[in-house]
Amino acid sequence: MIDGDTIEIAGETIRLWGIDAPEAGQPCRRAGGLYPCGQDAAAALEGWLSLSTVYCAPQGRPDRYGRTVARCTAQISVDHLTSTIPDLGAELVRRGHAMDYHRFSGGAFAAEQSEARQARRGIWAGEFTPPWEWRELRREASNDESAPASGCRIKGNINRDGERIYHSPGMRSWAGARIDESAGERWFCSEEEARSAGWRAPRGQIAE
Secondary structure, eight states, rough: OOBBBEEEEETTEEEEEEEEOTTOOOOETTTTEEEOOHHHHHHHHHHHHHTEEEEEESSSSTTSSSOOOEEEEEEEEEEEEEEEEHHHHHHHHTTTEEEOHHHHHTTTTTHHHHHHHTTTTTGGGBBBOOOOOHHHHHHHHHTTTTTTTTOOOOOOOOOOOOOOOEEOOTTTTTTTOOOOGGGTTTEESSHHHHHHHTOBBOOOOOOO
């Protein structure tokens, strides 16, 4: 197991078809605060694989990273009892550990996703950024040349109402926020530093 939507079998890296799970370093938010939803997805998949014999059927060509893209079935054996997960990707979506990657699946797992959302399972129990959006935001953050030499990348912005709002890489608002140090805006190296200075996170967005 590599992450929440990628496994390795006999040295071959396999990307599960049609789904997208939170990245290893991706946070989500629920009632108790932030938690590592990407790690939760990986742990769920690893738990199944540790008890399973897995069979995979490739779907088309390898992806741009050279990984085999496949739909995989798992036969789980516990105490001489055997059960089957017909499609690992579908099960991850149904349990709220991954999303239907409509761009590639064409909505194949829309029903499982709807079930997870209505039951508020996994990531649907709180707030999260879709994995494909989170990756894009991270790419934008890494390519931003306006960040200070210190490497601090959290933007402390003051809005038109005078509210002090910080924006972390990974938030939807990060890319569009601009810092005017002459107006009292500034960069922070951590969210704790920003909060201590009187800034808050944007409402309805997930901080890292």
